[in-house]
Amino acid sequence: MNFDFNQNHFDVFQLPAVFALDAKALEAQYRALQATWHPDRFAGSDDAQKRLSLQVATRLNEGYQTLKSPVSRARYLLQLNGVDTQEETNTAMPMDFLMNQMIWREHIAEGKASQNVERLEELNHELREEIGALEDELSRLIDRESRYADAAMIVRKMRFMEKLDQEIGNAIESVLY
């Protein structure tokens, strides 16, 4: 049994390298490959086979996680196209985006202070919609227009949105428990 570690994640799962990925196909391929390579299939094999299966199964999990999440999938696609998303270095965000962030934060803080779980859930829903819109934009910029630098900006924006998502979750948790 052979596994080519030089393949990129899309090749591993035999999927086209696009942002608008068929999530069902990814899951099906992931399961089929794990069914072949998981260490449980090699419990009685020699050490070399065990090691190989450990490495392949690890790679499959890494690839699956990378492709499953929209942000990491976009980051990975941009990387394959030679574009660094500069998430740690490029902190220059558009003014209106930053203003919007501040408003979000205020809303979350209010919801938390007033222990209003319903309001927080509502915010969560709104946030998910905005994230969804950003995902649509990523699909357009990467898959159709190949505007990678612009897509990198969206990835950076999504990082902010993810953080908000987490904060809402934490706020809900702190109110509930």
Added chain:
Amino acid sequence: MALLQIAEPGMSTAPHQHRLAVGIDLGTTNSLVATVRSGSALCLPDHEGRSLLPSVVNYAADGAVVVGRAAQARQNKDPANTVVSVKRFMGRGLKDIAELATPYRFVDEPGMLKLQTAGGIKSPVEVSADILRALKDRAEESLGGELVGAVITVPAYFDDAQRQATKDAARLAGLNVLRLLNEPTAAAIAYGLDNGAEGTYVVYDLGGGTFDVSVLELTRGLFEVRATSGDSQLGGDDFDHRIHCWAMEQNGLSRLNAQDSRLLLTRAREAKEALTDHDSTHLTAMLSDGQMVDLELTEAKFHELTAHLVQKTLLPVKKALRDAKLTVADIKGVVLVGGATRMPQVRRAVTELFGKTPLTNLDPDKVVALGAAMQADVLAGNKGDDEWLLLDVIPLSLGLETMGGLTEKVIPRNSTIPTARAQEFTTYKDGQTAMAIHVLQGEREMVSDCRSLARFELRGIPPMVAGAARIRVTFQVDADGLLSVSARELSTGVEASIAVKPSYGLSDEEIGRMLSESMTHAADDMTARKLAEAKVEAISLVQATQAALEIDGHLLDAAELGPIQAVLDDLRQHLAGSNADLIRTTAEALNQATVDFAGRRMDAAVKRGLAGHKIGEL
């Protein structure tokens, strides 16, 4: 190459032969061993037909080790030398268990505590190994053969230290560990396969000393753990303890000796069990000073005493759901596992939270062992096409210490295993050649709030200006949920690969020593290993010699070739036998006989290498 395939003892590779494999539930209160026979899993009983082996070990001054019910019978009389609930001490130091009321004399050791008994100082690993050995003996007697391997279950919320300790215990008991399996996952296998369940399920597993909750997605042939959470220091024992404290309070008792304390705890456990089917019960105990404890405990009072414990289990349930990005509405069913889920207040709380009656059609005491047996059967290779696949997760985040005593997460909790993650570091001083790496497990920000798994120093970094060296540290978590860490300097390619042996774990030498000390058939095993090693070495020598003769045989004349051939033939003959010493000495003789030959080959190779080159080119 057939000789090279000499595997571990019992690891027969003959086709169509059913390989004996078992699943072992190494529980806080009780342990079980199960196997798959003609397609269905069953727990193996002892001579009296009882499946549950109390996880109790008594160590006597004469060196006798008694396990199970017989040990349990001694616990009230001899509490200090009768170890119960040892699982709570696995991979734990003295400060971890400070709050537990126990009658033991502890010896604090770095990493893991030890217990002082009449039979000597015992580590929790050794005590667990004694329990496992009893189960192994039971299984081998019942199945009539040596075991190929075992799947040992651990609480899903066990950290790396606790897992490693469990694996060490199994090795010490002479078991080949096919896999460490999370208890709720094992329960899900047994339940899922028995009921043909599909959808998202929650396993609520309240054992004697640990609490686990796992959220799993069951689809045809796949058990995928979405999230897991729990509390590795919360279980049925704590409910007993609450009753114990209440009884002391009621009788105005402040301190009890070890014997009385144990007696009262036993009575407390009996009262708890009685309240499963009755509205009230009596707790009666005669203390050593003649004082009588005689109390009536009602169900309502018991619930009041333990309400906070029940609440404490609901928090991890909610956390796991959140981690899985699910709500109670998404859950198709809740499976109850562990003897402590028999308590009515627990069932009521779970029913209330999920709005549906939990599933209890499999014996909560046995379901984990049964699932483990099914998985062992698959891992041993007994299953055909109807295999299933299990995708489990790591329960707690893994991280590294950074500046200021903070933890940086490297692998987040609930990552599907096996998994690996690399992190890059750099030097902060000019000419820095070493770097300390501190590996942690836990969710908290501060290093002091997380469990320290290992500290090691990466040396030999080439001196460079600050920030120029790039050190990549790789975390690898295997399918047992066990971690290994390696590090390498990237800019110069200096590889300082380190297999981290966490501070709590036993070194291979320690395991080896304990094995030879304690195993009854240790001598056989050592001989077998020695033979296997001798054979492997000799075979590679034979092959190397043959290859060399084929290539460079012309360098020898017939008189020189003769003795080498003779020793070679000798060695081949001995390889068919089982005398390790003879194989070793003959191999050594072959080595000696070929010294000249090797020298000549070297010369020839150098000449070949030089041919056609000018001196200056070399």
